[in-house]
Amino acid sequence: MDDNDLYPIGDVARRTGLSVSAIRYYSDAGIVAPTRLTEAGYRLYDVRAIARLELIRTLRELDAGLLDIRQLLAGETSLHDLLAAHLELVERQERDLRARRAVLRTLVRQRGTAAQAALMHRLVSMRDDERERLIDDFWSGVGGSLDLPSGIVDRLRELRPCLPDDPSAEQLEAWIELADLLQDEEFRAAVRAHLQDVYGTFPGSELAAPATWDFIHEEGAKIGDDLVTAYHQGLPPHDPRVEELVVRLAELAGSGSRQRLAATFLMVQDLPEDPEYDATYGRYVALVGRINGTPLPTYEQDPALFTWIATALDETAA
Numbered sequence: 001m002d003d004n005d006l007y008p009i010g011d012v013a014r015r016t017g018l019s020v021s022a023i024r025y026y027s028d029a030g031i032v033a034p035t036r037l038t039e040a041g042y043r044l045y046d047v048r049a050i051a052r053l054e055l056i057r058t059l060r061e062l063d064a065g066l067l068d069i070r071q072l073l074a075g076e077t078s079l080h081d082l083l084a085a086h087l088e089l090v091e092r093q094e095r096d097l098r099a100r101r102a103v104l105r106t107l108v109r110q111r112g113t114a115a116q117a118a119l120m121h122r123l124v125s126m127r128d129d130e131r132e133r134l135i136d137d138f139w140s141g142v143g144g145s146l147d148l149p150s151g152i153v154d155r156l157r158e159l160r161p162c163l164p165d166d167p168s169a170e171q172l173e174a175w176i177e178l179a180d181l182l183q184d185e186e187f188r189a190a191v192r193a194h195l196q197d198v199y200g201t202f203p204g205s206e207l208a209a210p211a212t213w214d215f216i217h218e219e220g221a222k223i224g225d226d227l228v229t230a231y232h233q234g235l236p237p238h239d240p241r242v243e244e245l246v247v248r249l250a251e252l253a254g255s256g257s258r259q260r261l262a263a264t265f266l267m268v269q270d271l272p273e274d275p276e277y278d279a280t281y282g283r284y285v286a287l288v289g290r291i292n293g294t295p296l297p298t299y300e301q302d303p304a305l306f307t308w309i310a311t312a313l314d315e316t317a318a
Contacts, residue, residue, distance in 0.1 A: 006035055006044035016053045023053060031070055032056065062086060095166060102172035124172055128163075131179075135160055138182040142192050148199045152208040156195070156281075161291040174290035181283065194280040198271075203263040223249045231305050237312035246312045262313035269306030 013020045026032045027043060032052045034043035045053070052073060059069050064086050071077045102124060126134070135157070143153030163175050181187045199208040207213065227245050235242050250258045271277045289296060 006046055007050065009034075009043050009045070012045045012050055012053065015050055016057055018053060018057050026053065026056060029066070029070075031066070031073060063090070091166075098167065098169045098172060102169050102176060105169070105173060124176060126179075131161070131163065134179060134182055138188065141188050142195070146192060146196055146200075148195065149205055149208040149210065151210050152199055152213070153195075155213055159285065159288055161288045163291055164293075167291075171291050171293070174287045178284070178287040178291065181287075187280070190276070191280045191284065194276050197276070198267075203260065203267045206260060207264045207268065220249060220252060223252070227309060228305065231308055237308055238315050242312050243316050246309065247316055250313060250316075258313040258316060262310035265306040265310040265313070269303045269310070272303060 007015070009020055009023055012018075012023055016023070023032075024043075027034055032049055035046040035049050036044045038044065056069055056073075059072075059082075064082065068077070068082050068086070072079060072082050139153060139157040143157075146153060161175065161178060163171060167175070198204040223245055227242070227249070230239070230242050230245065246258070250261050272282065274282075286296070288294075295301065
């Protein structure tokens with residue numbers, strides 16, 4: 001293609017992939033004028049005009065607007081700025097589409113009604129502060145009438161969903177389900193009954209005691225990590241290294257006996273097998289994990305770990 005050559009509109013259409021009518025439209029709209037008109041009124045284009053038409057085709061395929069393209073060709077904006085602005089628009093549209101997809105998939109799965117559709121759309125459109133209020137209201141409703149060790153509900157509510165700015169469809173679906181449950185009075189009552197049953201009596205009450213809870217999540221965390229490492233190394237519960245770790249664990253925990261601490265670990269190990277846990281607080285934990293993109297709790301990943309620790313505690317107490 002020679003810079004000085006002029007090409008009729010049919011050739012330009014073949015070179016650019018645009019239709020003849022589209023090229024005429026861009027000419028009539030003053031976006032890309034023909035380089036010259038013949039005496040008979042036929043349009044001729046040089047290579048620079050053809051390059052501009054090829055750029056227009058590319059940008060239109062990327063869904064850029066004609067006004068933006070006109071400003072670009074007129075030198076009123078740069079290609080970088082146009083593309084950056086369009087990328088922001090496309091990403092926003094993508095987030096909106098993911099939200100719609102999550103709502104539609106949930107509605108189809110549940111055979112939802114128009115009222116449910118409106119509710120789900122509102123749930124995925126919530127602001128961060130609205131989501132926080134919903135979670136706080138749930139925990140205030142759950143914990144209001146429980147007779148449990150001091151502060152346990154506040155410690156449980158620290159596990160909170162945090163929907164990212166750019167959530168996946170799976171995260172949105174998990175949020176829709178969780179938000180719906182948080183407002184369900186039957187679910188609240190079931191969570192309340194489960195927590196009372198688990199933490200209201202031994203061994204759960206010992207786990208829920210502030211000193212034990214803080215120890216497990218603070219001082220005892222390092223010993224716990226060492227025990228997990230020993231477990232994955234295949235050491236038996238009676239191995240001297242394991243016995244040393246569980247003795248230190250029991251001493252730091254300040255529990256009344258190693259058997260009592262062992263019973264606490266066994267209680268935690270059994271939680272994932274409890275249908276009430278799975279349908280109540282366990283469901284909350286699972287959905288929060290999906291929303292936050294975090295792994296399952298250790299006791300759900302490998303419950304046998306807690307049996308192993310409890311066995312080591314019992315053997316050192318003998």
